Amino acid sequence: MSNLSHNNDFELANFNDDISNLNLYLFYIFIFLFSFVTPFLSFICCTFLVVYTNDYKFLKTIPISLTLFFIVINFNRDFFHIGNDLAWYYSYFKNFADYQLGFTSAFEDDLANISLKPTEPFYHLLVYISSKLTNGYYPFYIFWVHCFIYLIPTFVIIQICKIERVSVLICFSLVLFQMLVFYDFGNAYNLIRQQVASSFIVLSFYFMYIKKPKLCFLFAVVSVLTHNSTVLIVAIIFLFCLYNLNYISYKLVFLFTSILSFIYVLAYFSLSGNYEELEDQSRGAIVKLIDFSLFTLSAIVVFLYDSRHRNIYRFLLLFFVALLFSHASLFLPLRFLTFYDSFKWLVYFILLNFISSKLSAYRYSDFFIFIVSFALSFLYFNLKLTYTSYSYYGKFMDFVFDSPAFYLGINL
Numbered sequence: 001m002s003n004l005s006h007n008n009d010f011e012l013a014n015f016n017d018d019i020s021n022l023n024l025y026l027f028y029i030f031i032f033l034f035s036f037v038t039p040f041l042s043f044i045c046c047t048f049l050v051v052y053t054n055d056y057k058f059l060k061t062i063p064i065s066l067t068l069f070f071i072v073i074n075f076n077r078d079f080f081h082i083g084n085d086l087a088w089y090y091s092y093f094k095n096f097a098d099y100q101l102g103f104t105s106a107f108e109d110d111l112a113n114i115s116l117k118p119t120e121p122f123y124h125l126l127v128y129i130s131s132k133l134t135n136g137y138y139p140f141y142i143f144w145v146h147c148f149i150y151l152i153p154t155f156v157i158i159q160i161c162k163i164e165r166v167s168v169l170i171c172f173s174l175v176l177f178q179m180l181v182f183y184d185f186g187n188a189y190n191l192i193r194q195q196v197a198s199s200f201i202v203l204s205f206y207f208m209y210i211k212k213p214k215l216c217f218l219f220a221v222v223s224v225l226t227h228n229s230t231v232l233i234v235a236i237i238f239l240f241c242l243y244n245l246n247y248i249s250y251k252l253v254f255l256f257t258s259i260l261s262f263i264y265v266l267a268y269f270s271l272s273g274n275y276e277e278l279e280d281q282s283r284g285a286i287v288k289l290i291d292f293s294l295f296t297l298s299a300i301v302v303f304l305y306d307s308r309h310r311n312i313y314r315f316l317l318l319f320f321v322a323l324l325f326s327h328a329s330l331f332l333p334l335r336f337l338t339f340y341d342s343f344k345w346l347v348y349f350i351l352l353n354f355i356s357s358k359l360s361a362y363r364y365s366d367f368f369i370f371i372v373s374f375a376l377s378f379l380y381f382n383l384k385l386t387y388t389s390y391s392y393y394g395k396f397m398d399f400v401f402d403s404p405a406f407y408l409g410i411n412l
Helices: 002-037 039-053 061-075 084-097 104-108 121-134 138-163 168-182 192-209 213-226 228-244 250-271 285-305 307-326 332-341 345-358 365-387
Strands: none
Touching (some): 002 039, 002 061, 039 061, 039 365, 061 138, 061 168, 084 121, 084 138, 104 121, 121 138, 121 192, 138 168, 138 192, 138 345, 168 345, 192 213, 192 228, 192 332, 213 228, 228 250, 228 307, 228 332, 250 307, 285 345, 307 332, 307 345, 345 365
16 A cells, blocks of 8 residues: 555656646746747846746746847848858858759759858758748748757756756856857857857767767767868867766877867868968957966866866867867868857856855855856947947847847848
């Protein structure tokens, strides 16, 4: 009789968990619809909710609302169909809508003055499917591109912070930095394939982190088939995965990374056209110096004061090795800095956790860190909108009352 009672209690607990998860998913849907109507107000409301409840289950509402807000900002410009690679992204998405020969035949045709790369089929498949399903409705393309670029990495950040039992407000700060600071807001949409591939790399990193090598391998392959330039970063993740599983030493990981980086640069010069003549304008020398200084400071933290996140720093160090080799060209640093943007939050993960632990005696220390992060993030984001080489026809405050709902039915 007691076993029957125990089983009933267990089934009831599972049922309650299912109901709770269902309610949470319905809540996320509500936040999405709320954000679709007024994204910035939704973000403010979600911010108060997270701060008040201090609960991880509401934290994913923040990137959802901010992503819709970014879509609003980009709808206010003629950004997506003029200039650089964007002209190509725009034209071949539109051309896929009326293309009758099937997906595989597209690699043999010229859809947008540039032939599609058969070695990057996954991204082209996403474009093909979204164009066919929506009859070339370009705003939908803008929507899923934003979701891939922002939601995947930030959801990974939240999951890792939750596993590591990081303070909710510290995790919130990391999400704000990732979305508002780390990505080059203008250039992110000029490197769409690479940004989407970077998100798959972040997923690969996540499954490496939780020691699920099969899923790590799956998303690593998907990232390479999205943008071939990810192959070196994928190799680094594989090497680090072997290190985490105690198959090889870190010295070997470092050595192999150096060798592979050298081979990658040699292959680049032998295969590329005139890319080496381009200059990297993705960020200035001051921003690079700040990045390097904080990276160095994180090394001091993990090797002298707090060893908990030493492996995270070692992973970041491999990025810097690849980045140093890439400076043999004037173009490759643009690629690797874009990848680094997807993982820059790891430096702040180390630093903010260390600061939080040192201030733990003070009751509102994490709230103070969050407020400073919040202010700095939006200040920097506003500067990016103002000084980027792309014209946004306004500053941050000009978009806070705008809504994606205003653009329903508009096809660019």
